[in-house]
Amino acid sequence: MNKYIQKGESGNQEGQEPQKEEKPSSLMEKIQQLGQTNVPQLSSDSKIHCLTIIGQIEGHLALPPQNKTTKYEHLIPQLVAIEQNPKIEGVLIILNTVGGDVEAGLAISEMLATLSKPTVSIVLGGGHSIGVPIAVSCDHSFIAETATMTIHPIRLTGLVIGVPATFEYLDKMQDRVVNFVTKHSKISEEKFKDLMFAKGNLTRDIGTNVVGPDAVEYGLIDEVGGLGPAMKKLNELIEQSKVEDGGLIQ
Amino acid sequence: MILYTTMPQELIYPTESESFTKQQTVTYQGVSLLVELSDAQNVQVIRILSSDPQHYLDERICPGTKISCASIEGLSANL
Numbered sequence: 001m002n003k004y005i006q007k008g009e010s011g012n013q014e015g016q017e018p019q020k021e022e023k024p025s026s027l028m029e030k031i032q033q034l035g036q037t038n039v040p041q042l043s044s045d046s047k048i049h050c051l052t053i054i055g056q057i058e059g060h061l062a063l064p065p066q067n068k069t070t071k072y073e074h075l076i077p078q079l080v081a082i083e084q085n086p087k088i089e090g091v092l093i094i095l096n097t098v099g100g101d102v103e104a105g106l107a108i109s110e111m112l113a114t115l116s117k118p119t120v121s122i123v124l125g126g127g128h129s130i131g132v133p134i135a136v137s138c139d140h141s142f143i144a145e146t147a148t149m150t151i152h153p154i155r156l157t158g159l160v161i162g163v164p165a166t167f168e169y170l171d172k173m174q175d176r177v178v179n180f181v182t183k184h185s186k187i188s189e190e191k192f193k194d195l196m197f198a199k200g201n202l203t204r205d206i207g208t209n210v211v212g213p214d215a216v217e218y219g220l221i222d223e224v225g226g227l228g229p230a231m232k233k234l235n236e237l238i239e240q241s242k243v244e245d246g247g248l249i250q
Numbered sequence: 251m252i253l254y255t256t257m258p259q260e261l262i263y264p265t266e267s268e269s270f271t272k273q274q275t276v277t278y279q280g281v282s283l284l285v286e287l288s289d290a291q292n293v294q295v296i297r298i299l300s301s302d303p304q305h306y307l308d309e310r311i312c313p314g315t316k317i318s319c320a321s322i323e324g325l326s327a328n329l
Contacts (some may be wrong), residue, residue: 046302046303046304048303049301049302049303050301050303051301061258061260061261062270063260064260064265064269064270065269065270065272065273065286066269074282074299078300078301081301082301091301155256
């Protein structure tokens, strides 16, 4: 494809001064580097910020660079900045994660849940294991029709710090996740645990893979939808919070 | 060889520290970027670390762009 573009470009320049042929235009350089060009930039500052939770949620162990990861040392300062910046009115969270570190995931969830600005999350593709609490931590949650969420018990594939009674520690850790999810969504603890310990859904494992509309049916996620409905909802929530703030001042 | 273990792969086969130093987080034009050294003078943008959607539309820092090391503070000292 690059070759074709180059050919076309030089063909256009035939009639022009030869100077240009030596130094390719910045547009051409860009096409060669990535195979795409940019959309025009808007001048104004955006009042809605967007956080992407992608790949694996990184815990205490830094994953090799070929892994796509979400690092909490990146996300948490961003959330603090969003909370402090008066120009930012709302946050959109985009999830496509396989899960990862429980404590890092819960840290992000707690930060999102306690953010004073309106937050809306969309699960696209997948919001598995520890992605579930992150998705439900927002004021309103969306899931794409084709997106899935895997609900399963916590398992030990990493390191647990200083534990004399490992089973009890893991049980407690699991309760933290269950409590968070049931507190921030409409799903009951009983139903969530049923899904978590369901047999026969996952290969040689317990748990459930919940697809978009099912997640809404169980009360885990608020609505099925994508970017458009999520932005609309976020703008509604921003308007609401403005009205509430105005009421307080008077 | 098959290893039956619950340990994560990274713990059993640690990655060489070289691959970690190849990628760095830098601040350029007020935006945090994850960059990779492409040659001696330039770095290539891998990922934008920002929550502002406008930063993703800035063509100076879009992923794949090459930035000269001289224009990034603090990076040239490491090379």
